Amino acid sequence: MSSIPISVEGFQRLEKELHNLKKDRPEIIQAIKEAREEGDLRENSGYHAARERLGLLEARISFIESRMPQFNIIDLATLGGDKAIFGATVEIEDMDTGDKKRYTLLxxxxAEPTKGSISILSPVGQALLGKEAGDEIVVNAPRGRIQYEIISIRFNGSGAPKN
Known part of the structure; x- marks a missing residue:
C-alpha cells in the first residue's frame, strides 16, 4: 500500500507519540549508562531492562517515521455521502443474533475496536467499503460466517463515533 489513509486527529496523535518517544530517549540512555557503571552486566537486571526499553522505543520510532511519508491525511469534517467509506460511522446488525454494533471506519x-473504530483493512471494514444502508454483508470470522445488515451510515466529522 503506497498511501495509507489517516484522519487529521489520528495523524496528530502519532506526531505527539513520536515527539514523546523522542523525549523519553535521553532518560533511557541515562538509565543504561548508570546501570553500566554498576559493574558486571551479565547479572545486571536494570541494565538489561533499560536496553530492552530502548530497543522497543527505537523500534516504535522507526516504525512511525517510516509510515509518515505514506500517510494520506484526510479531514473527516469534509466527508459525506451514503456509502461506507473511510471516515463513515456505520451501524450494523448481526442477522442471526440481532446484536447491533457501530463502527467508524479508519x-x-x-483504529481502536474497543473505542468504536475499525480499520478499513479489517475483514469487517473490507466487507463494508462501498456498501449502503440496507445492504447485507458476510464476514468470515473465527467463529464462522457472520451475516450483517447495514442499518445506517453517517459522517460525524470526528474519528470517534457519536452516540
Whole structure:
C-alpha cells in the first residue's frame, strides 16, 4: 500500500507519540549508562531492562517515521455521502443474533475496536467499503460466517463515533 489513509486527529496523535518517544530517549540512555557503571552486566537486571526499553522505543520510532511519508491525511469534517467509506460511522446488525454494533471506519494506524473504530483493512471494514444502508454483508470470522445488515451510515466529522 503506497498511501495509507489517516484522519487529521489520528495523524496528530502519532506526531505527539513520536515527539514523546523522542523525549523519553535521553532518560533511557541515562538509565543504561548508570546501570553500566554498576559493574558486571551479565547479572545486571536494570541494565538489561533499560536496553530492552530502548530497543522497543527505537523500534516504535522507526516504525512511525517510516509510515509518515505514506500517510494520506484526510479531514473527516469534509466527508459525506451514503456509502461506507473511510471516515463513515456505520451501524450494523448481526442477522442471526440481532446484536447491533457501530463502527467508524479508519486507517490501520488509528483504529481502536474497543473505542468504536475499525480499520478499513479489517475483514469487517473490507466487507463494508462501498456498501449502503440496507445492504447485507458476510464476514468470515473465527467463529464462522457472520451475516450483517447495514442499518445506517453517517459522517460525524470526528474519528470517534457519536452516540
Amino acid at each position: 486507517g490501520p494506524d488509528e
